Amino acid sequence: MTETSKTDATADKGNGEVWIVGATGRVGRGVTARLAARGLTVVPVGRSRERMLAAGTDAGLAGNAKVIVADSAEQIAHEIAQKRPRVVVNTMGAFAATAPVIARACMPGGHYVDQANDVAAVQGLLALHDEAVEAGSTLVTGAGFGVLATEAVVAKLCEGRPTPHRVRVDAVASVAIEAGVLGAALAASIVDALTAGGRRYENGQLIASRLGADPQQLIFPDGESAKSAGASSGELLAAYAVSRAPFVTATSALVPTAPLIRALLPPLGRLLSVPALRRLAVDRLGRTTVKATPRPRKHSWGHAVVEWADGTRHEGWLRAGDGMDFTADVTATLTELLARGVGKPGAWTPAAALGADLATTAGGTFVLD
Ligand SMILES: NC(=O)c1ccc[n+]([C@@H]2O[C@H](COP(=O)([O-])OP(=O)(O)OC[C@H]3O[C@@H](n4cnc5c(N)ncnc54)[C@H](OP(=O)(O)O)[C@@H]3O)[C@@H](O)[C@H]2O)c1
Structure with a gap:
């Protein structure tokens, strides 16, 4: 578990950083590229520095960009607790197990986003609602x-x-x-x-x-x-x-x-x-x-x-x-809003957190009778 080159002197504070867990994966690459294009400070988190640096370069990050090497939800949670990024996007999957560990580490004050869509994982994250309210953190599951x-x-x-x-x-x-x-x-x-x-x-x-x-x-x-x-x-x-x-x-x-x-x-x-x-x-x-x-x-x-x-x-x-593109768009849109401080404390599904029009902001179109 190590950290490579820092982009600036304030990097250790994680102030304003958005961490992408699983930045070499399909959703993670899409989210990294979208957020980097919008000027956010994106930090890939995963188990292979080489793969993260290669994927990061493809996604528009600097060749010497900071990455966090960690290969389990527990190690990632440890890094979050130390460095306090503003938002953590979890695309590593196995959300029923990984989401509560990583989301808890974001509290207090940090925010969390994942793409879970199974009953156990979504219920598990939503069960953190009261803790999140208390901690002033916004946790969003099903962001896809x-x-x-x-x-x-x-x-x-x-x-x-x-x-x-x-x-x-x-x-x-x-x-x-x-x-x-x-x-x-x-x-x-x-x-x-x-x-x-x-x-x-x-x-x-x-x-x-x-x-x-x-x-x-x-x-x-x-x-x-x-x-x-x-x-x-x-x-x-x-x-x-x-x-x-x-x-x-x-x-x-x-x-x-x-x-x-x-x-x-x-x-x-x-x-x-x-x-x-x-x-x-x-x-x-x-x-x-x-x-x-x-x-x-x-x-x-x-x-x-x-x-x-x-x-x-x-x-x-x-x-x-x-x-898949829509999923990356939803996660990127939501993450940018949370990084900017838009979002109410608690654990939510996406429309519950930020309203149904999040779907159109992310590029969808309603066809209603
Ligand atoms: N809700 C939706 O609509 C929606 C849509 C798309 C996907 N999803 C879900 O989102 C998740 C990601 O999908 P994907 O297609 O992007 O998957 P993927 O391409 O397999 O990417 C998974 C990422 O997680 C990383 N990872 C896996 N285990 C790890 C560990 N122990 N420690 C650190 N990093 C680890 C992988 O890193 P390595 O490079 O080291 O392998 C990779 O970067 C899946 O659970 C999928 O079902 C949901």
Whole structure:
């Protein structure tokens, strides 16, 4: 755990610095480039100095820029506690484990942002709300296409209206695949989605449901279409929190909809719950080499259908470009706002922290009925 060349004499104080944990990864590189272009003092944090310096140069950082070498959430937390950066962006994944450790180290006074979209991680971060209020820190989870693309639509549809009875959100990211290995962070997210199974809200209670339930054939406002099916996600939690509807479901285009595969999802999830098999699956999947593939559709779409007890129904969409680019845009936009002191203390999902219009500031477009 060491620190390389400092950019100036005040660097040790971390005054005004934005640390990017995982700056060599896909989201981290995108966020680093965006924040560097906006003139923020960006410091990559990760386990390989060489890879961070190379990625930093590509992202527009100086060749001798400061980097922090640390290879676990605990070591990163130690560095944060010593140097007090203003905002820490955590893109290292495994958020259920890493987010509370890193977010706690940001308090008091520092702010925290991650891209978690699984129930355990989002619940874990939101559980720090009272601590964050006390500490004057803003902690934001789900700062990406998932959670914001659907949360923002639900917030817009519920604005100025009574509490609805039922909400469904659908997330359909369109993502170009980079050539190379899939990566452990994404592999872990995929495996964890399988083991977590499904969830939905019924009478205001979060209950287990079948992964792949409630398959949808969605026709987007631009005429393209895609299928999605039920998943447990941070999007589900945020849709409930923002609407307070007693019945909430969430689907995702990442969940297979073919009947045979849907039938296999629950047993596969149970199998991968065995720790040794989970580790093996994450390792194998993470090392899988993938070919560069263009995004399957021009747009990514967040969708919400909100229904009231009197039969009133409103539907809306958030249109974005590539889902990964939108994720980097959301994180960069949010991080810049937090670095500038905009944001209320507490632990939040993105629209709860900074309003639904964060989605348009980050480049999305609402299509509301
Ligand atoms: N909410 C959303 O819409 C959304 C969208 C995209 C991604 N995500 C999530 O965001 C996370 C990042 O995705 P990604 O595609 O950018 O992943 P990635 O390309 O695999 O990047 C992960 C980064 O974390 C670093 N890292 C991993 N383990 C580490 C450790 N022990 N110590 C220090 N650094 C470590 C890696 O560094 P090395 O260079 O050393 O490997 C790499 O820089 C994933 O969990 C993904 O599921 C969410």
